[in-house]
Amino acid sequence: MSTKSAPSRRAKPAAKPAAKSAAPATPAANGRPKPRSGQPELVFGDRWEYEPAPETVDPGIKPEYDLFIGGKWVAAKSGKRFDSISPADERKLSSLAVANEADVNAAYAAASAASEKIWLKMSGRERGKYLYRIARLLQDRARQLAVAESLDGGKPIKESRDFDLPMCAAHFFYHAGWADKLEYVTPGRTPSPLGVVGQVIPWNFPLLMLAWKIAPALACGNTVVLKPAESTSVTAMLFAEILQEADLPPGVVNLVTGFGATGAAVVGHPTPKKVAFTGSTEVGKIIMRQLAGSGKKLTMELGGKAANIVFDDAPIDQAVEGVINGIFFNQGHVCCAGSRLLVQESIAEEFVERLQRRIAVLRVGHPLDKNTDVGAINSKEQxxxxxxxxxxxxxxxAQLHQSRCRLPEKGFYFRPSIFTQVTQSHRVAREEIFGPVLSVLTFRTLEEAVEKANNTAYGLSAGVWTDKGSRILKMAASLKAGVVWANTFNKFDPASPFGGYKESGFGREGGRQGLLDYLA
Amino acid sequence: MTIAPSALRSRTRGSALRRLIDEVGPVDAVGVEERAAKYTTRSIKKGSKVWGLKTAISMVDLTTLEGKDTPGKVASLCVKAMHPHDEVGAPPTAAVCVYPALVAAAKAAVAGSSVKVASVATAFPSGQAPLKTRLAEVRQAVADGADEIDMVIQRGLFLAGELNAVQDEIAAVVEACTEAARLKVILEVSELETYDAIRAASFLAMRVLRPGDFIKTSTGKTSSNATLANNQVMIEAIRDFYLETGVPISMKPAGGIRTAKQALQFLIAVKETLGDEWLDNTRYRFGASALLNDLLRQLVKEKTGAYQAPYIFSEAAESY
Structure with missing residues (x-):
């Protein structure tokens, strides 16, 4: 390789950056490059390909599952079944039962009986023991459950292994600790359980959303009827096996599978004192109309169109990484995904170039490959x-930039995509896409950034990237979003409440605030 | 270089280092460490692993830097570098790295092979000698046949804010290397302390280097050496400098990389940050000694399916 060139020409002091590039282009702010044709570019080719590295543990998925009611597997009275397929290759994973109104009645009957006869009478300390036991079993079986979660939902194994399952166990551990300390949740008042609660969860984080719902409900002394999403019910069935192994009293948790009608029956049933829903804003509105005037407590965790706001002084590579993580984590199937990038105009061009270089090395592929960064889209409909x-x-x-990676032939996949030249009026800037698609908008001043970030029907999360601490605080106070992350994104903790503003819902999950919605 | 650094400081606000960081951009420590941690979750198997191992072997600067080094020890190191383990088709290492006094011995030992002789000069590892003395050391090493010079920057000057002086010294060493030798500039990252300073120092050095010259993390003589995170900061600086100027600077992490697994993680970082063109021993090196035998052990395991006992592999150098 060429090691030789005259040293003297380059022997310039640092304080004179302009002198070092004799090239014609004008350097951008911060002495960073402006794009030009013929400009040096990196080569991300096939010099060193990673061979497939599949996770091979048997997930232990049974060919068919009934409904889990009263601690037992019960055949659906509807007599109907449906297939659960893997979005990774469209193969059938299992056959699941469709619960109709009669099945949901049976589930609520079991939950009511368990509530009155067992769960309400049990001390918090005893309830906590069950939660600890469930948490430990989740850890014991983490690898198997991670494989099942990836097969069923399409998310990369490294995410289900390193994020979903550890967080799932963490939620049970955290709430297990609260079970015998509920009198400290509301100082000066001893709260009491609600009784029976109905819960409906989405398909993007099947086990984790189940944990977010079930753990606080049980810790607070309630019994549960839960409906998992139809495309991702398999891990809920594996969770039922864990409940049996943990010897959880029959009826404390009941799981009914099925489609929208089943969900409507779960939330519309007269028994539950509280309904918790996580899913789309569209369905959330239907439920709110359905339950208006019913006197039931309601919490909604709905859609989002989060802004990730990057100022010109931000640590740029880390901001790029955070923006990438914010939108491509779980294929963008994240209600708090940073789907709108608001970048300060002075660095926008450079920032987009860096995003493009970064998506060039994102690996889209089979969810069970340990090197997959972006897995399969959850369903054909999505x-x-x-x-x-x-x-x-x-x-x-708007201008579309997509990575050029190869996609698997079977299954549902979508290339990581970035839209530039997007304005507030574009649909891609207004609607929740729930996929690996980033819309890039620019701003000039802090006020404009706040205005644009808040110019949405949603308000679940936001990200701020700057080297200046005081600006972070100002932004956090100005953004109408339930969570504001600063110089990071998509960070969760069971002790930290999560929830939205505006059409992103109401109520909080996690932390002390999350318990309040499960107590009277 | 007509303005004295002190005069410059009096007319502009803030320290020279702060101004340089403003110019090249800051680094967020939490973020860069998270990025680096992602490389450790990659799973490299079969053919990719063999390619990675062989490439890593070809990038090793096999090093001995001890007071008790002798011509005999260096000669045995050179044979190891030329023939690491011919039974599995292991390529020769990129270079051997020795003290200046042993350059002539090393040069004679590697004669006729592709293995280069690198020498740590400039009052390694502290750099605390007069510039004149350090330059003389470099000239002598080059005269004795060194193909590559590993210099240390004066961290004292850097931390005192005399950035121009640091850069002038690097430029002076570049000249002392002449066309005969490539230069590796050791930043000694653990003594610069912050990622901001590591990035700034990388730019400071690169601006006076020639294409193919290196920036290098560490001497291996301090408590903490090359990590994936400071490697990341430096290869991102190399990337930005290349995209800005078209000048490709090479990279050498050194010290603390003892296992094949670590080496592959560093290579993954290179592949995903700098791309294919840096997966080559003209653009990337490992400063190590213990690493080589672990790379060989893994390579034999890929071929035979079994791990060999440590004594199967020849000892050529002690750890650094």
């Missing part, structure tokens, strides 16, 4: 929805 809205972005004049 893939169609993403494809449609991305087409609208192109039609409305």
């Amino acid at each position: 893939l169609e929805k993403i494809t449609e809205i991305v087409a609208s972005g192109v039609a409305e004049g």
Whole structure:
């Protein structure tokens, strides 16, 4: 390689950056490059390919599951079943039962009986023991459950292994600790359990959302009827096996599978004193209409269109990494995904170049490959929805940049995508896409950033990237979002309450605040 | 270089280091460490592993830097460098790295092979000698046949804010190397303390280096050496400098990389940050000694399916 060139020409002091580039282009702010044709570029080619590295543990998924009611597997009275497939390769994973109103009645009957006869009478300390036991079993079986979660939902094994399962266990451990300390939740008042609660969860973090719902409900002394999402019910069935192994009293947790009608029956049933829903804003509104005037407590964790706001003084590579993580984590199937990048105009061009270089090395592939960064889109319907809205972005004049990686032939996959030249009026800037699609907008001043960030029906989360601490505090106070992350994104802890503003819902999950919604 | 650093400081606000950080951009410690941790979750198997191991072997600067080094010890190191383990087709290492007094011995030992002789000069490892003395040391090492010079920057000057002086010294060593030798500039990252300072120092050095010259993390003589995170900060600086100027600077993490697994993680970082062109021993090196035998052990295991006892592999150097 060429090691020789005249040293003297380059022997310039640092304080004179302009002198070092004899090239014609004008350097951008901070002495960083402006894009030019013929400019040096990095080569991300095939010099060193990673061979497939599949996780091979048997997930132990049974060919069929009934409903889990009263601690037992019960055949659905509906007599109907449906197939659960893997979005990774469209193969059938298991056959699941469809619960109808009669099945949901049976589930609530079991939950009521368990509540009155066992769970309400049990001391908090005893309840806590069950929660600890569940948490430990989740840890014991973490690897198996991670494989099942990835197969069922399409998320990369490294995420289910390193994020979903550890967080899932953490939620049970955290709430186990609260079970005998509930009198400290509301100082000066001893709270009491609600009784029976109904819960409906989404398909993006099946086990984790189940943990967010079930752990606080049980810790607070309630019994549960929960409906998992139809495309991702398999790990809930594995969780039922854990409940049996933990010897949880029959009826304390009941799991009913099925579609929208089952969910409507779960939330519309007269028994539950509280309904907790995580899912789309659209369905959330239907439930709110359905339950208006019923006197039931309600918490909603709905959609989002979070802004990730990058100022010109931000540590730029770490901001790039955070923006990438914010939108491509779990294929963008994250309600708090940072799907709108608001970047200060003075660094926008450079920032987008760096994003493009970064997505060039993102690996899209089979969820069970340990090197997969972006897995499969959860379902065919979701893939169609993403494809449609991305087409609208192109039609409305935004510029689409996609990575050029190879996609698997079978299964549902979508290339990591970035839209530039997006304005507040574009659909891709307003609607929740719930896929690996980032919309890039620019701003000039802090006030403009706040205005644009808040100019949305949603308000679940936001990110701020700057080297200046006081600006972080000002932004955090100005952004109408339930969570504001500073110089990081997508960080969760069971002790930290999570929830939204505006059409992103109400009520909080996690922390002391999360307990309040499960107590009277 | 007509303005004295002190005069410059009096007319502009803030320290020279702070101004340089403002110019090249800051680094967030939590973020860069998270990025680095992601490389450790990659799973490299079979053919990719063999390619990675062989490439890593070809990037080793096999090093001995001890007071008790002798021409005999250096000669045995050189044979190890030329023939690490021919039974499994292990390539020769990139270079041997020795003290200046042993350059002539090393040069004779590697004659006719592809293995280069690198020498730590400039009052290694502290750099605390007069510039004149350090330059003389470099010239002598080059005269004795060194193909590569590993210099240390004066961390004292850097921390005192005399950045121009640090840069002038590097430029002077570049000249002392002449066309005959490539230069590696050791930043001694553990003594610079912050990632901001490591990034700034990388730019400071690169601006006076020639294409193919190196920046290097450590001497291996302090408590903490190359880590994935400071490697990341430096290769990102190399990337930014290349995209800005077209000048490709090479990288050498040194010290603390003892296992094949670690080496592969560093290579993954290179692949995903700098791309294919840096997966080559003209652009990337490992300063190590204990690492080589672990790379060989893993390579034999890939071929035979079994781990060999440590005594199967020849000893050529003690750890650093």
